[in-house]
Amino acid sequence: MPPRILLCGDVFGRLNQLFKRVSSVNKSAGPFDALFCVGQFFPDSPEQLDEFMAYVEGSSQIPIPTYFIGDYGVGSAKVLLAASKDSANRGFKMDGLRVRENLFWLKGSGNFSLFGLSVAYLSGRKSPEGQQFGTYSQDDVDALRAIAEDPGIVDLFLTYP
Structure with missing residues (x-):
């Protein structure tokens, strides 16, 4: 049976709303195997940070495997720096x-x-500075070009904006 995937755009840190909707769709038309978020995932204002951090810190549960590329917004640097320093994330992780x-x-x-x-994915926004979070570099684009030259099919290509 083929996998069932949900896609969404900008979340802006409103994870209560997102996961309530995902749970509802999962009950009525699921089960789904994963969720891909391709817009801005993090909050765009500090007022939404508490709700967002409840999920990141584990006091609120994430119902299905959720993958995101919109790695910018309020709180993103703190959360992503912690994730990148986690020993489980060492090495080359695509x-x-x-x-x-x-x-x-x-x-x-x-x-x-x-x-x-x-x-396949390209995360973040174009930046000449190549900041650590929220941007992609020319190296990221070149890596994707190399992937595209390999034989095979890409079923999903995720990018934003």
Whole structure:
């Protein structure tokens, strides 16, 4: 049976609203195997940070494996720096750095297999400075070009904006 994937755009840190909707859709039309978030994942104002951090810190549960590329916004540097320093995330990880259970950050660019689907991504916004979070560099684009030259099919290509 083919995997069932949910996609969404900008979340802006409103994870209560997102996961309530995901749970509802999962009950009525599921089960779904994963959720890909391709817009801004982090809050755009400090007022939403408490709700967001409840999920990152584990007091609120994430119902299905969730992958995101919109790695910028309020609180992003703190959360992503902690994820990148986690010993479980050492080495070359194209299938996402684990932020916590069921939450994965797709950093930079890459290609990985998930439930038999080939997923390629380019995370963040273009930046000439090559900051650590929220941007992609020319190196990320070049890595994707190399992936595209390999034989095979890309089933999903995730990028934003």
